[in-house]
Amino acid sequence: MSTPGWPRELVAARLHVVTGKGGTGKTTVAAALALALATGGRRTLLVEVEGRQGIGRAFDTAPLPYVERKIAVAPGGGEVRALAVDAEAALLEYFEMFYHLGVAGRTLRRMGAVEFATTLAPGLRDVLLTGKVKECVTRCGKDGRHVYDAVVLDAPPTGRVVKFLDVTRAMADLAKAGPIHTQSEGVVRLVHSAATAVHLVTVLEDLPVTETLDTVTELDAADLRVGAVIVNRRRPRRLPERAGVATRVTTAKLRTGLAAAGVALADDVLDGLVVEANEHGERMQVEATALTKLTDGPVEPLPRLDLPEIADGMDLGELYELAELLVEQGVQVRPVSRSAPR
């Protein structure tokens, strides 16, 4: 089953990269997406890479360590695990694995030597972070099946995301052989495959929409697959419209309507209501223009999911509400077949 907002290709994707301009609610949407994909008995992993601890805050828990752990239960018995990947820890992990560094590793980290090494080659950080993500996506359990039905990556914002995912470019900085090189080749294969989709979160304003469209072009040029555009914080259209334009509210028109309903209000209240209503009308105009730009911009229309502004909920309740709305719009993942439910 697929929908226009979540076509069949996205049902088959296993790595969902979520990006967006700062302030559009990228982390919240990534968390809601992980919950939505876990709905109905799936297991998903939500990963953050920028050391901002946004996921821990979104789920109202303590900061995430460099360990995958269960962070939420999804409707219908699914589970979401979360992981904060950090480049230095990932580099140490490599050193442990391949060079048996032992306790010296921790001392070196305290000295700043590990941080220094990761900043020496700017591409190295990205290679380490995406490498860990790839390991999570492809990891299999004892039964030989993938451990996660889907992995959701709360990625860097639109300005940096293509550079972040385009590991080929980063690899130019690094030695042409060795374990990190081998793993990076795996990352390149994964992010350019049908298993990966990059979703873009935006709000209906000129600037975020422009950045979204620019990023779509950049992703195409880098041969990375664009998934869905997720329009966040949409306001309900309340005012009567003529030809798509909200009616301009005047005190006289409003007074007539209120009189018909038998509602009597003081003049200053009436004036305030008129200003509020017309501000909403202008805002709707801005949203409509931005939506037209978003729909007409790309050569091929992009799958689109809509999420409303939620005024009364906050934190965890809001996340579950958003996840449910995503599921209603068709968001799902093809489950990894497992021999027995665990």
Added chain:
Amino acid sequence: MSPTRRPPRLDLDTVLDDPGVRIIVCCGAGGVGKTTTAAALAVRAAERGRRTVVLTIDPARRLAQALGLKMLGNEPRAVVGVGGSNGQRSGELHAMMLDTRRTFDEMVYTHSTPQAAAKVIANPFYQTISSSFAGTQEYMAMEKLGQLASTGDWDLIVVDTPPSRSALDFLDAPRRLSSFLDGRMIRLLAAPARVGSRGLRRIVGAGFGLFARAVSTIIGGALLADASSFVQAFDTMFGGFRERATATYRLLRSPGTAFVVVASPEPDALREAAYFVDRLAGEQMPLAGLIYNRTHPVLAKLPASRALDGVQAAEAAGRAPGAKLAAAVLQLHADRVALADRERRLLGRFTHAHPEVAVAQVPGVAGDVADLDGLREIGRRLGEQRAVPEPVPARG
């Protein structure tokens, strides 16, 4: 709900008019309207009679156009059509966009002989450091601020800060880059046996040699060699760099500086703002207050419950003229009360932890800022903002 503690009001016009305030730094999470706020404050200051320069980092195209900035320019240019007078002085506005690479080049030339500078700039590793090293933009923004301040040409410098991973990066960037450039680490990695102090080797033992070898296996010998010769060439100018960074840090702590933290009504933006406030206090840097940006204050004194009753009555009135419109307007008001409530709760969490921080609440404009009049309007809202409003009583 416990009685809402009202934060003190941040009076931005007083800050803009205070001749003792020479620098205003706008900081906050990405996407909260920092750049626009910086530009609007600068326009307002100029029209209130101050000779003002605004340093923007990567402004949106339309904002750049509004300021008459067509391209990156590393020197301020006058903005035509902005100015005013406070009776004694006539203000003007100049604007610039930060050019990170050029600022870095200039710094290298300032602190070195032409030959040594040319050698550094030609090193492939320098290209990397000056363009893509995390923190370079932050560092250069602070360097440019230092330069602008040292000319003595300006009554007021308004600075925007880069959209960092964390809003705090620009405070740490000079120190981070300094520790990178001071050469100790690179010497350890390039020739650990010769340079590593005996004490250090005793601590990490053979681990360090292993580590150095592992690093060079990963990043390749060529890059390490470039980095090493870069740091060597850089050695002579390092003292000058560090001095500048220290001077700018002192400038930020001086009483002539005012930090304003910008946050939108979103949990993340406010958390970031709270971290920032703590950090500034820790560094003893002068905070003017919080700009609570793009809010939706309730404009009609009508409780949501009564508005919703009215919606029902208007819907019952069916096809009577204006009834549909009345229902929509009353529903919008109920939405707005809920939104304003959320915004107040979010701010309440911040104020609860930081009751001493002054707050300016700035209602959002519906459209995008496309010209100087748009900036003037935001400036007006910044200057004339009301105190945080009382909640509308649930029953009235």
